[in-house]
Each structure stands twice: as structure tokens, then as C-alpha cells.
Amino acid sequence: MNDDQPGQPWGMCAAFGCPLLGTLGSDGRWFCFCHIHKPSSLNDAITARLRGPLSHIVAATLDIRRCGASFHQSPETYRVIQQRLMSAGRRDLLLGANGADCSPHRPGRPIVKQWVARLEGVLIASCAELEKPERQRTQVQTTLIAGPKTAAEFAEAARKAIANSPRVLNEREPGDDE
Structure with missing residues (x-):
């Protein structure tokens, strides 16, 4: 490989x-x-x-895969995995813990392949946490803006400013003759 x-x-x-x-x-x-x-x-x-921190789960998945997802030939491997997970305080990851790893067709009978998939899922989820970027501020703190803030407010302010401004010298009033 x-x-x-x-x-x-x-x-x-x-x-x-x-x-x-x-x-x-x-x-x-x-x-x-x-x-x-x-x-x-x-x-x-x-x-x-x-x-x-995940070495006990990694070792468990490797041991299960070495056994071909069957402990018939090496029951001591299953006991080692149990001991390792319990000593790490992860009883929730034991085979069939809380009804996990059981087939819906045979409740109460956990399946080793589903167990290894659950263990690998824990590893994937834990490593995926590393990928989440630290949240950065997208807004820059500024002072208050004086005047219009939107295009509509700006257009209204422009109309008012034009209406209140002195007339342009080039414009003639009706009736003004030179």
C-alpha cells in the first residue's frame, strides 16, 4: 500500500x-x-x-481488525480491549454498551462489525473537531456614522440638501431679464 x-x-x-x-x-x-x-x-x-488521548480507541480498532471482527480464535484479545476501554473511563464504548451495536433483527446480540464502526466513528468525530476553524470576528468595530447609512436614506438626504441649497447662479428665474 x-x-x-x-x-x-x-x-x-x-x-x-x-x-x-x-x-x-x-x-x-x-x-x-x-x-x-x-x-x-x-x-x-x-x-x-x-x-x-485517543490511543486506547485506536488500539481497540486495530485489535478488532487483527482478529477479523471475530473473537472465537482469541477471546483474550476481547478481554484486553475491554480492560483498555474501562481503564480509560470509556465504558460507553464497550461492545453492546447501552444497546449499541445490536442488530434490529436480533436485539440483545451485538455485532462486532457494528462495534468497530462505532469506535471508528468516535475517532472520526474527534478528529473532525480539529478542522473547525476558530471563529473570527467578521465585523470591525467602528464609531457611529453621521449622516445617511443606506442608499434610500442617502437619496432622501440628497433631495433635502438640493431643496435647501441656494440656487445655482446660472439658473434664471422666470421673469428675470437682463
Whole structure:
């Protein structure tokens, strides 16, 4: 996947240092679901978030994908994921927590593929927060404007000014003969 990307192991995201798998292609490179279609200026911030406060969720998604979304062959992996999420204080992300990850056709029976999709959704939402620009003021504070402020007010003020101004010297009054 990333044969031309120095420093990144094969199969990993093309964003340098990203711990996630490169699963989506763009411009001949493979990116993870958090880095794809994001400005390259955010790569370091996204990677830092994935390696820092979200590392327990990243590790859980990687472990689930390594198992092929089935824990029949390695139940200890499931226990490790549970322990990791609980120690991070994220019980809400456990498999089937609060009825999540369950099929509508088989309530009470969570599906591992839906669980990993929910975990990845949390990662995407958290990284999307980085993309929101800080709100900048669009109005410049100024002083009060004296006089008309709109075109209609300006037109009315112009009519009044013309009506109150002294007559132009070139105009002749009717009956004025020189």
C-alpha cells in the first residue's frame, strides 16, 4: 500500500506517524479514515490526537481488525480491549454498551462489525473537531456614522440638501431679464 512512503510500515496510513491502517486511497497514497480528505496542515494534529488521548480507541480498532471482527480464535484479545476501554473511563464504548451495536433483527446480540464502526466513528468525530476553524470576528468595530447609512436614506438626504441649497447662479428665474 505505501511502498513509496519512507518511515511508514506497509499497510499503514500515509500520514507520517499515524497508527491506523491506510484503507482509503487518494492520489496514489493510502490514508486512514481520519486523515483522508483533510488538509495536510492538520496531519500532525490528527496524528497527535490519535496517539495521545485517543490511543486506547485506536488500539481497540486495530485489535478488532487483527482478529477479523471475530473473537472465537482469541477471546483474550476481547478481554484486553475491554480492560483498555474501562481503564480509560470509556465504558460507553464497550461492545453492546447501552444497546449499541445490536442488530434490529436480533436485539440483545451485538455485532462486532457494528462495534468497530462505532469506535471508528468516535475517532472520526474527534478528529473532525480539529478542522473547525476558530471563529473570527467578521465585523470591525467602528464609531457611529453621521449622516445617511443606506442608499434610500442617502437619496432622501440628497433631495433635502438640493431643496435647501441656494440656487445655482446660472439658473434664471422666470421673469428675470437682463
